[in-house]
Amino acid sequence: MSSSGDNIASAVLEQCAAEFSRIAHPEYPRLLKHIRVDAVHPKEGKVGSLAALRIERDKFYGGFLEILDEESDELSSFACTLFDKFGHLKPDLVDNEYLKGTGVWARELDQGPLLYIQDINVPEKWRNNGIASFLLQQVARYPAASDKAWLFAWPAPSDQPGTEEEWKAQKEIAGKLFRNNHYRRVGRTKFVAYASDAAHPSRALAAADDVANQSDLLQPLRQPPPREGPSLRLLPDGSFAWGEHEEQELGERNAATYPLHYMMEASVLGLNVRDIGGAIQAAYKQDPSLAREKDDRGFTPLHAAAYTGNLPATRTLLGLPADSGVTEDLYGRDNVAGRTPLELCEQAMQDTKEMAQTLLGSWPGYSAHAVAVVFLLKRAMGEHIPLTEDEYVASRRLGCTCGQCTDGWLSPKMRYRLTKTAEVQADIMRMSSWGNDFMLTNLALEHLPPEIEANGVSRAFTMAYTAVVQAIRDVLRVPGSAGIPTPDAVEGVLHGQGDQFFQGGGRVEHASDYVLRCAMDQSPLGDGTWDKEQEECAAGGSADAVAYAALPKCDNDLEFIRVAEKLCVSNLDRYRALMVSDAMLSDEDEEEDDDDEDMDAEEN
Numbered sequence: 001m002s003s004s005g006d007n008i009a010s011a012v013l014e015q016c017a018a019e020f021s022r023i024a025h026p027e028y029p030r031l032l033k034h035i036r037v038d039a040v041h042p043k044e045g046k047v048g049s050l051a052a053l054r055i056e057r058d059k060f061y062g063g064f065l066e067i068l069d070e071e072s073d074e075l076s077s078f079a080c081t082l083f084d085k086f087g088h089l090k091p092d093l094v095d096n097e098y099l100k101g102t103g104v105w106a107r108e109l110d111q112g113p114l115l116y117i118q119d120i121n122v123p124e125k126w127r128n129n130g131i132a133s134f135l136l137q138q139v140a141r142y143p144a145a146s147d148k149a150w151l152f153a154w155p156a157p158s159d160q161p162g163t164e165e166e167w168k169a170q171k172e173i174a175g176k177l178f179r180n181n182h183y184r185r186v187g188r189t190k191f192v193a194y195a196s197d198a199a200h201p202s203r204a205l206a207a208a209d210d211v212a213n214q215s216d217l218l219q220p221l222r223q224p225p226p227r228e229g230p231s232l233r234l235l236p237d238g239s240f241a242w243g244e245h246e247e248q249e250l251g252e253r254n255a256a257t258y259p260l261h262y263m264m265e266a267s268v269l270g271l272n273v274r275d276i277g278g279a280i281q282a283a284y285k286q287d288p289s290l291a292r293e294k295d296d297r298g299f300t301p302l303h304a305a306a307y308t309g310n311l312p313a314t315r316t317l318l319g320l321p322a323d324s325g326v327t328e329d330l331y332g333r334d335n336v337a338g339r340t341p342l343e344l345c346e347q348a349m350q351d352t353k354e355m356a357q358t359l360l361g362s363w364p365g366y367s368a369h370a371v372a373v374v375f376l377l378k379r380a381m382g383e384h385i386p387l388t389e390d391e392y393v394a395s396r397r398l399g400c401t402c403g404q405c406t407d408g409w410l411s412p413k414m415r416y417r418l419t420k421t422a423e424v425q426a427d428i429m430r431m432s433s434w435g436n437d438f439m440l441t442n443l444a445l446e447h448l449p450p451e452i453e454a455n456g457v458s459r460a461f462t463m464a465y466t467a468v469v470q471a472i473r474d475v476l477r478v479p480g481s482a483g484i485p486t487p488d489a490v491e492g493v494l495h496g497q498g499d500q501f502f503q504g505g506g507r508v509e510h511a512s513d514y515v516l517r518c519a520m521d522q523s524p525l526g527d528g529t530w531d532k533e534q535e536e537c538a539a540g541g542s543a544d545a546v547a548y549a550a551l552p553k554c555d556n557d558l559e560f561i562r563v564a565e566k567l568c569v570s571n572l573d574r575y576r577a578l579m580v581s582d583a584m585l586s587d588e589d590e591e592e593d594d595d596d597e598d599m600d601a602e603e604n
Contacts, residue, residue, distance in 0.1 A: 013130045016041050018138040022054075022145065028067060031056050035115070035145040037138050039122075039131050048122040050135040054145055055114040057087040061525045062558070066358045074154065078116060081189050082152075085357060086524065086558070087114075092343070093187040099338060101187045101211040104202040109186075109193070115139070115146050117153035120177075136181045140196055151194040152186075153178055179207040188214040188338050214338040258295040259283070261304040268308040277316035284320055291317065291324050298335030299344075302326055306341035306377060307348045309370030318380050330381050342377040345370060353399070362561065362572075365397045398562065402554035407481055409562050411554040415476055415483070417530070418563070420544075421519040422473035429466040447514040452505045464501035467494060468511040485512060487568060512567045520560045 016039045025032035032053055039048040053075070060067060064087040068079040084090060088110045092099045117139070122131045140146050155178045157170035183192040184202040190213045195202050260283055267273040280301070283290040292300050305313035317326050333340050339347060349370050356363040375392045379385055385392060398409040405411045429444060444465065445453050452461075471493050475485040482489070487508040491498070498506075522530035537545035556562065564572055 013134055015043075016047065016131065016134060018134075018142075020138075020142050020144070031059050031067060032071075033145075035139065035142070037135050037142065037145075039135055039138075044126075047126040047129075048120070048131040048135055050117065050121075050139055051119040052139055052145060053116045053118055054149065055116065057112070057114055060087055062086055065354055069358055074118070075116065078152065078154065078191060080351070080354065082186055082191060085354060092347075093189075096343070098333060099187050099343075101185055102205055102209070104184055104200075104205050105186050105193060108200075109150055113147075113149040115149040115151045117151065119158050121158060132177055133181055136177075140194065146196060149196075151183070151196075152191055153183060153194075154191050155183075156190075179210065184210050185213070188212070190215065215336045258293065260290060260293070260301045261295050261299065264301070264304045264308045264310045264313050267310060275312075276310060277312045280313060280316045280320075284324065288324060291320055291326055292329060294335075297337075300326075300329045300332060300341075302329040302341045303332070303335060303344055306345040306373060309345060309348060309367050309373055311369040311372050311376075314373045314376050318376060327380060330377065342374065342381065345373050345377065349374075362565075363399075365399070368393050368397055371396050399555050399559065401556075402552040404552060405554060405556055406484060407566075409556055409559070409566060410484060411556040411559075412551040413548065413554065413557040414559070414563065416548050416551065417519050417523070417557075418485075418515060419473055419476040421522070421530070422469055422476065422515045425515060425518055426466055426470040426473060429462065429469060432462070443518065444514055447510050447517065449505060449510075455504075458500075458504075460500040461504045461506070464498045464504075465506060465511065467497035468501055468506070468508060469515060471498065472508075472511060472515055485567060509568050509570060513564070513569045513571065516560055516564055516567070516569065523558060523560075525558060525560070 019038045019040050021036045023034045023036075025034065032055060035052040035054055037050040037052075038046050041047050053071070055068070057064065062085050064083060065076075065079050065085045069076040082089060082093065089105070089107065094100055094106050117136070120132050120135055122129075140151060155171065155174040157167065157174060160167070178192050178194075181194070182203055183194045184205050184207075185191070186193050188211055193202070197203070260280060263273050263276055263279055267276060273279075280291065290301075292302075294300055295304070299307070302314070302317050304310075305317055320326050329341065331340055333343075337344060337347070349366050353363050353366065371393045372389055374396070375385065375389050387395065395403065395405070395408050398405070398407075400408050400411065402411060406415070425444070445457070468490065471490045472485045474493050475489045476483055485508075490508045490511075498508075501511075519530070520526055522528070524531060534545045534548055538549045561572060
């Protein structure tokens with residue numbers, strides 16, 4: 001039997017109507033739309049509101065992390081935790097048996113728009129009336145917001161409660177709200193997602209069977225007091241000693257409580273640490289348990305060495321006697337990250353790469369020490385690696401994950417893509433030079449200095465330009481490093497056929513820029529037409545397309561900026577600008593936004 005309070009709540013909710021508004025983002029109108037849903041009572045007026053952001057992921061052109069980083073810390077965390085720069089779900093959340101959690105989310109999250117719930121606000125007077133659930137249900141049904149979109153949220157209080165206990169209580173309330181509305185955790189992260197399709201596996205997962213946020217399971221304890229008696233100390237000159245900590249050292253996090261962890265982290269922060277290997281050996285000699293001591297986050301020294309990319313520390317720890325038990329820590333994931341040392345190292349490397357690309361627009365490659373740490377950890381875990389440490393570092397430092405990139409950066413799929421693009425563009429250029437009314441395509445002209453077009457483009461110049469593009473294709477067909485189309489390599493196979501192009505002011509770099517831009521425009525960073533065509537050709541039995549589909553996937557498959565750098569293309573900003581800019585808003589898009597606003601006005 002319902003209580004009178006339940007009846008009142010039901011009456012309030014039954015009389016509520018939803019009012020929607022959708023406003024294009026002022027800086028990125030094609031990419032982001034602000035969504036607002038108000039719960040309005042006929043007598044009481046607005047009794048609750050929901051704010052969300054619709055993210056048109058397919059229009060970001062590799063700038064997914066960069067744009068959301070500009071929006072807010074929460075959206076930056078959302079993007080960096082779950083997705084790569086292309087807006088694709090991170091591999092660990094799909095492939096890692098532990099980190100993927102229940103496994104109900106997979107590669108379907110790579111496709112379609114995203115709707116991120118930013119805030120739900122219900123005045124205290126109207127809480128416990130089901131209004132928050134009403135708002136979540138309404139936004140999921142609103143076509144202009146959720147059409148073909150996956151909904152995401154971080155269940156946490158909107159306002160910072162006064163005490164830790166209040167925070168936990170409010171967080172549990174928020175978590176229950178989303179669980180009751182079929183939101184389920186993505187991996188073991190703090191974020192949850194909702195599928196509009198009732199047949200999606202997440203909808204069949206009972207709330208009680210969902211996993212918890214990993215960091216909530218192992219919430220760091222308050223910093224314990226330093227151990228009594230002598231301990232390992234980092235001295236101002238970077239050396240170490242065994243003895244009592246001075247009073248000022250006791251105030252530094254981990255300096256006295258977890259000295260080995262502190263030294264490893266200090267070295268990454270640029271502090272002078274002369275001999276971390278000697279410090280580890282000294283600590284082990286004085287107290288063997290220090291080599292495996294966990295800090296308040298659950299990290300052992302091996303975990304700390306891994307996530308800091310500390311090669312001397314990793315080498316020393318793995319070299320300790322077998323009875324030290326350090327090798328058992330290779331598989332330990334009982335920590336706030338839920339990761340083994342190897343996974344921590346790889347995550348830290350990827351985070352550093354994404355940060356450099358997001359903030360600086362370029363990435364020089366992984367730290368050689370960090371890649372060497374990966375090598376040592378994999379070998380210690382029994383993986384057979386048919387390379388020396390130096391060979392492994394050279395093959396992986398520039399981002400290769402397939403093990404087959406030429407010189408560590410030109411992946412098999414990228415090589416094939418560029419080869420086919422150069423071949424097609426050379427054919428187009430050749431056809432445009434036939435007949436009396438020959439004309440070089442605008443795209444081909446765009447990659448030449450303006451003075452060349454101003455002086456007039458002759459048929460001989462066009463044919464020589466075509467020969468250079470075809471020579472790029474020919475070089476790419478050569479296996480190994482000899483198949484990298486550097487200016488010298490391309491000129492070496494032309495045998496004079498490009499002379500008219502070079503004499504007219506053209507350079508191999510201009511032709512490389514043309515091929516790269518065409519390939520990028522037709523890739524998933526552009527309109528995706530080339531990849532769709534390859535899929536159709538493979539389905540039709542094309543031998544080349546089938547062979548392409550069988551090539552290993554690699555993180556370098558769409559790294560056009562890296563290729564441009566290596567091929568001496570000077571205008572790298574052209575590739576970065578393709579990601580997102582105000583210029584991407586065309587007249588057609590503006591009309592679309594106007595139509596959206598008209599629709600919203602009618603619905604309101």
